[in-house]
Amino acid sequence: MQLEQFLEASASKYPEKVALVFEEERWTYSQIDRACNRLAHAFLKAGIQRGDRVVICLPNCVEAVLAVFATLKANAVFVFVNHSTKADKLTYILNNCRAVALVTWDSKLKELSGMDDGIPYTRAVFGVGAAETCSEECQRLGKTLTLVDAAVAAQGCDRPPEKRCIDLDLAALIYTSGSTGRPKGVMLSHLNMVSVATSITTYLENTADDVVVNVLPLSFDYGLYQVLMMFKVGGRVVLEQSFNYPFQLVKRLIEEEVTGLPIVPTVSALLLQLDLSKYSFPRLRYITNTAAALPTRHIKDLRRLFPRTKIYSMYGLTECKRVSYLPPDQIDVRPTSVGRGMPNEEVYIVDDAGQTVGPGVVGELVIRGSNVMKGYWELPEETEKVLKPGPFPGERVLYSGDLFRSDEEGYLYFVGRRDDIIKTRGEKVSPREVEDVIYGMDGIAEVVVIGVPDPVLGNAIKAVVSLRPGATVTDKDILNRCREKLEDFMIPKLVSFEPSLPKTQSGKISKRMIPAAK
Amino acid sequence: MEQLSNELRNFIVENFLFGQSSDFSDNDSFLKTRIIDSTGVVELISWVEESYGIRVEDDEIVPDNLDSINKLSRFIERKTCVSR
Numbered sequence: 136m137q138l139e140q141f142l143e144a145s146a147s148k149y150p151e152k153v154a155l156v157f158e159e160e161r162w163t164y165s166q167i168d169r170a171c172n173r174l175a176h177a178f179l180k181a182g183i184q185r186g187d188r189v190v191i192c193l194p195n196c197v198e199a200v201l202a203v204f205a206t207l208k209a210n211a212v213f214v215f216v217n218h219s220t221k222a223d224k225l226t227y228i229l230n231n232c233r234a235v236a237l238v239t240w241d242s243k244l245k246e247l248s249g250m251d252d253g254i255p256y257t258r259a260v261f262g263v264g265a266a267e268t269c270s271e272e273c274q275r276l277g278k279t280l281t282l283v284d285a286a287v288a289a290q291g292c293d294r295p296p297e298k299r300c301i302d303l304d305l306a307a308l309i310y311t312s313g314s315t316g317r318p319k320g321v322m323l324s325h326l327n328m329v330s331v332a333t334s335i336t337t338y339l340e341n342t343a344d345d346v347v348v349n350v351l352p353l354s355f356d357y358g359l360y361q362v363l364m365m366f367k368v369g370g371r372v373v374l375e376q377s378f379n380y381p382f383q384l385v386k387r388l389i390e391e392e393v394t395g396l397p398i399v400p401t402v403s404a405l406l407l408q409l410d411l412s413k414y415s416f417p418r419l420r421y422i423t424n425t426a427a428a429l430p431t432r433h434i435k436d437l438r439r440l441f442p443r444t445k446i447y448s449m450y451g452l453t454e455c456k457r458v459s460y461l462p463p464d465q466i467d468v469r470p471t472s473v474g475r476g477m478p479n480e481e482v483y484i485v486d487d488a489g490q491t492v493g494p495g496v497v498g499e500l501v502i503r504g505s506n507v508m509k510g511y512w513e514l515p516e517e518t519e520k521v522l523k524p525g526p527f528p529g530e531r532v533l534y535s536g537d538l539f540r541s542d543e544e545g546y547l548y549f550v551g552r553r554d555d556i557i558k559t560r561g562e563k564v565s566p567r568e569v570e571d572v573i574y575g576m577d578g579i580a581e582v583v584v585i586g587v588p589d590p591v592l593g594n595a596i597k598a599v600v601s602l603r604p605g606a607t608v609t610d611k612d613i614l615n616r617c618r619e620k621l622e623d624f625m626i627p628k629l630v631s632f633e634p635s636l637p638k639t640q641s642g643k644i645s646k647r648m649i650p651a652a653k
Numbered sequence: 654m655e656q657l658s659n660e661l662r663n664f665i666v667e668n669f670l671f672g673q674s675s676d677f678s679d680n681d682s683f684l685k686t687r688i689i690d691s692t693g694v695v696e697l698i699s700w701v702e703e704s705y706g707i708r709v710e711d712d713e714i715v716p717d718n719l720d721s722i723n724k725l726s727r728f729i730e731r732k733t734c735v736s737r
Contacts (some may be wrong), residue, residue, distance in 0.1 A: 194685075219687055378691045379684050382714040405691060409711040591692055614671040623690055 137325045138306045139207035141332070141367040142168055143295065149343065149369045155362075156373040156391060157197050164369070167201065170287045172295045174205035174261075177286035181259035181279065183236055185210040185299045188308065190234040190257075192225060192243055194218040195376050198263045198283050199353050200362055202238040207306060210299040211236075214308045214320070217354035219623040222246040224318070229254045232308055232320055232512060238283065240264040244272035254278075261286070302326040308512055309356055311453040312556060316567035320512030321453045328363065330505035331456040334477040336364050338460055339395070339421060339447065343369035346418075347395040348387050350378040350402065355562065356456055357425055361397055381405045385414060392418045399426040399561030403433045404591040411440050421463070425449040426561030427593040428549060431470045438466075448473055450549060454521065455506045455533050458482060459547055472546040480504030482547070484539050489523075497540045497550050502533040555646060557586035559594045562624045569627065572620045573598060573613055578606025581636045583644045587629065595628040599649050601635050657726045664700060665722070669693055679722040694719065701725070707732040 145154065146168035155162040162170075183189065189206040191213055193199040199215075206213040214232055216225060225247065229237060233256040239247075241264035247254070260278045262269030273280035306328050308320040347365050349372055351358030365372045373391045378384065384406065387393065396419060398406070403424070422437060422444055429437075429448055437446055445463035450473035452458065459482060461474030476482040483491050484498040492498045503525055510518035525532035538550040557564045566584035573582045581601045586594030602608055610630035617626045637648035658679055666672065669689050683689040689697060697719070698709050707729065709718075718728040 376684055379689065379694050380715050380719065381691075381694075382712050383716060385712075386715065401691065405695065408695070409714075411711075591695075611671040615673050618671065618673075623687060 136329050137207065137298065137300055137302060138328050138332075138363065139171075139204050139295075141329075141363060142171065142204050145366055145369040152343075152369065153371055154366065155197065155200060156371065157195075160197060162197060167204070168295075169293050170201050171204040171208055173289050173292045174201055174283065174286045175208035175296050176292035177261070177281050177289070178205060178209040178211065178236065179296055181236060181261075181281060183209050183211050183259070186304065187211045187236070188214050188232045188234040189236045189238065190214045190216055190225075190229055190232070192216040192218055192220060192237065192239040193263060193353075194240075195349070195353055195358070195374050196263070197374075198238070200374070201283070201287065202261070203353070203359070203362070208295050210296070210304075212305045212308060214310070215354045215359060216310065217352060217622050218243070221620055221622070222250045223252070223620065224622075226250055226252050226254055228310055228318065228320075229257050235259065236261060237278075238263070241268035241272070244269055244276070248272045248275040300325065302329065305509070309453050312563045312565035312568060313517070316565055316571055319514055319517060322509040322512055323456075324509055327456075327506055327508060330479065332360065332364050332367050334479050334506065335360065335457055335460075336368055337478045338462075339364075339423070341365075341368045341370060341395070345370035345394045345420070346373060346391055347371070347397065348373040348375065348384065348391065348393045349397065350375045350384060351397060351399070351561075352377075355426075356453055357397060357399075357451075357561075360456065378402050378405065381409055385409065385411065388416055388419060389414065394418050394420040395423070396421070397423045397425075399424065400429050400433060400593050401560045401591055403429060403437060407433060407436050407440075416441060417443065419444045421445040421447060423447040423449055423460075425451055425457070427558045428471070428473070434466060434470050450474070450547070452535055452537070454508045454535075455502050455504065457506065458500070458502055458535070461546070465546070469542070469546055472542070472548055474547060475545055476502075476504075480506055484541060484547075494541050494543045494545075497538055499553070500535040500537050500539040500547070502535060503530075507531070507533045555585075557584075557594050557596060559586065559589075559592050559596055560624050561593070564596060564625050569596065569598065569617065569621065569625055572617055573600065575620075576608060576613065576616055578603050578608040580606075581644060583636055583646060583649060584627065585646055585649055589628070592628070596625065597629040597631065598627040599631050599633055599636060601633050654726060654730065657729060658722050660704075661722050661725055664704075665689070665697075668696065668700075679726075681722075682716070682720050684716060684720055701729060705729050705733055 146164040150165035153161045154164045189211050191202045203213050236259040238261040260273050260280050263283050302325040306325045307323045310318040313319045349361040353359045448461040450459050459474045481503040486498045521534050522531040536553045569584040580603045583599050587597045589595035636644045639645045
């Protein structure tokens, strides 16, 4: 089975049912399917072939959903990039995966056309927003432009293009932060993604009656899967642009009779600041949390505010999407556990020699299942470090890089990461990537980027800087540079200056010796 | 109204754009232009409450009240009229 068949099956089963709500717009399954078919034909017309990569860089909006499914229908591979990605990193990704097409909106095109580095592989742009700006910028870039609106309005291409893929073909590349600083493309096949969606919808007991509100960006696999899974079961997605206005979410929960609410701890921190005692949410069947552990305090408060709602604590990584979930009846028994492997998946903990360890012993978590990625795009060495031989000859299993222990009954507890990746707002940030940007400024002698505990963000990003003699760089200068170069969630919340940074005996900057609380 | 808008603009430029003035208009959505993120909204609200002596109720934390300089200044004007 292929991923786009989620949409196609639901469109034939529930053609007139509203599948997607965004701001004032309501789209039925048949409307979405038809729009995706038309956009897919426009992709084919632009020369997109089986296995080609299409980069989608858009905020949460209807066009973003259409672009994902149209890419799949065109037998191509979608690469969803966070819309706050700056032009130089976007250029890197476009060139790294040799994307033949880019779907983005007017102001991002403006940013791109101001870049010195070209995007030679990308021939076609599919534009969203002001037609005139899109057209001017594409002229400057020397790319052909198709407006997504126009492609969707074009009549006569309502049938889906011929299917040429099998389920071993790639459906998506998801770029994830690596400790080396350069993002890596996680290769996911149709089989990977269909398996994951099947396992998760099984344990969440999703049905066509479900309505999920999604405030998470579609560039984040947790957000993307909300759409994939609702389309799979014939449910409805209420898509929000962001989580900037917490009460907006409360309104949506009530108005749209939402049954499923996926969150990260930052969302619950902001939601719990509101006085929700005067509202009730009788339809809300479940809340899911992943990306970072929910503080026990949040779990208690959520249980009090949503007494009839099941709370699923979960854990995962992009390389296999989801690893585990805690059955909701266990949340009061073992609130700090992230549960056990999901259906059709096996997980175990190994020591440094690769031997399985017993309860209570800390080791690396290993994942075995159809959900495990095919590897990192064109990075065989990096791939070999995480995909290692499994129980059967020729089989490969995923080494998560995360340290875990289990209890006597096999429930998993997260202990820490093997590398220094920071989790903030549920997003992974490579300290190296932020440090590289700050090192690019004049006057910087040394910089180290660390995560410091924060009640809302989980971890706040902190840059500790030492300046060259006579340099007059201020914290605002540093933040401005980060704002120019980095995605929003990577911009440090705190900057501090030190005369020099503590070193280990070998002369490397020691993160452990940095005073975090300053 | 104009003075209020200027005060708001100054706060936003100083705190969210780190002093770098930007060419966003009084009607531009903070959300769409990505000037303010979710934690920024919390900062903005506490500053508004403190500076203008008003209380922003939970159900007022919606884009209609807060998502541009114009919306925000209309909201503050409405609130300060009521509390007088």
